[in-house]
Amino acid sequence: MKNNKLLMIMLILLVAITLVGAVALVVVLKVNGESEHKEPSIEEVLEASVDVPEITTNLQGNDFIKISFKIETDSKKAKEELEKRDFQVKNIIIQELSERESEELQGKDGKIGLEETLKEKINSLMLEGKVKKVYITQSLLQ
Known part of the structure; x- marks a missing residue:
């Protein structure tokens, strides 16, 4: 027992x-x-990014800007959706730029503010994924 x-x-x-x-x-x-x-590799970032070709538009006042962007998404599906929504993205960019004066876009803070605003507004459109970052790839302010 x-x-x-x-x-x-x-x-x-x-x-x-x-x-x-x-x-x-x-x-x-x-x-x-x-x-x-870990952070994604540059190849993964490029696979999930969309280029917005150069846009020329008027700013508030008499100035104008030529600007282009690269928009990084969180997935390939989000990239595909964003490519289909290119006309909406361009519309958002033009509307945002038309509300800004040239002084607001001259410094680093102004450009970062524009990138963040565009990210938020574009994310409000997205159904399949989200925008991780908006990069200004070219800018000419006149």
Whole structure:
């Protein structure tokens, strides 16, 4: 009888230790998997990016701007959707630029502000994914 009880206690302890070890292993692997989230390679970025060709439009006042963009999306599906929505994207860009004065676009902060505004407005259109970043690739302010 004593051997049976001792054997049962050892078996229960062995199962408990195994379960604790398995849970600890799953937790460690899950935490390491999340922390190893790496940035996409340049090839992946280019595969999910859309070029907006040069747009020439009037600014508020008598000035005008020639500007082009590269828009980075989060997936190939988002890129495909964005390519189909090119007329809507151009419309948003022209509307945003027509509300700005040349002084607002001359400095770094003004350009970053334009990029962020365009990102937010374009994201409001998107159904398949989202815009991660808008880059100004060319700008001529006159």
